[in-house]
Amino acid sequence: MAAYSANSLSFSTIYTQSRQFNQATGRQSSLKPFSLCARGSTFQSLRASPQRFRVHCAAKPETVQKVCEIVKKQLALSDDTPVSPESKFASLGADSLDTVEIVMGLEEEFGISVEEESSQSITTVQEAADMIEKLVEKKSG
Template identity: 55%
Template sequence: MASIAGSALSFARPVKATSANLLSFSPARKGNAFLRMQPVPMRLAVSCAAQKDTVDKVCEIVRKQLALSDGTEVSGASKFAELGADSLDTVEIVMGLEEEFGISVEESSAQTIATVEDAAELIDKLVNEAK
């Protein structure tokens, strides 16, 4: 049985995939080995714990508070700062959310809100706690 103790493993540059070389382990030089791996398309999955209805309402409120044009896309991943909101705008958004959902957001919680998703998740949490 061959020992690879003291040998180093390194990742080689990806090569064109064939059925024979999807994953291969071969010695590059005596005493060293390398692992050749093929690239796999990355899929970005965004998961949001908030309900879709809540996210949609938050998007509407953000669009209204910031007076955004219809062409400006607002989604769960939208950051308030990227939409042009300053700290006063963020406070007004939180106030609008409190009024719309009949909740009260503590200042410490309000400071952690940076995206539409953050706001929607906090709202769902507060609404569920109030039940």
């Protein structure tokens, strides 16, 4: 068993069941059971894969909103196209050039400079907002 913690959040991954057969799909599943404990509340036997369960520091709502606006502008999306923190650039129709242009728009708007390595790892609005918060904090600190 491995345990992880971050301030008031901790969770344990139990490795006793490495693969389970999913009768609905007829395939093996690599999902592992784990326990989640946050400030004394425990949620037993949750199942998640690394792709579906993420813990991250949420950026300020105004930062997320501004990123949504920039993404809509750069991709020429209509006002009724929903863009949320979970929105992936690729699912909104962005290719690699569009992603570069989004990052350039974010740099200009927030007065930051994003390293090429960091810009290539950004795939969602939330990831972009979180990166902006870190860079703005680093710049002012």
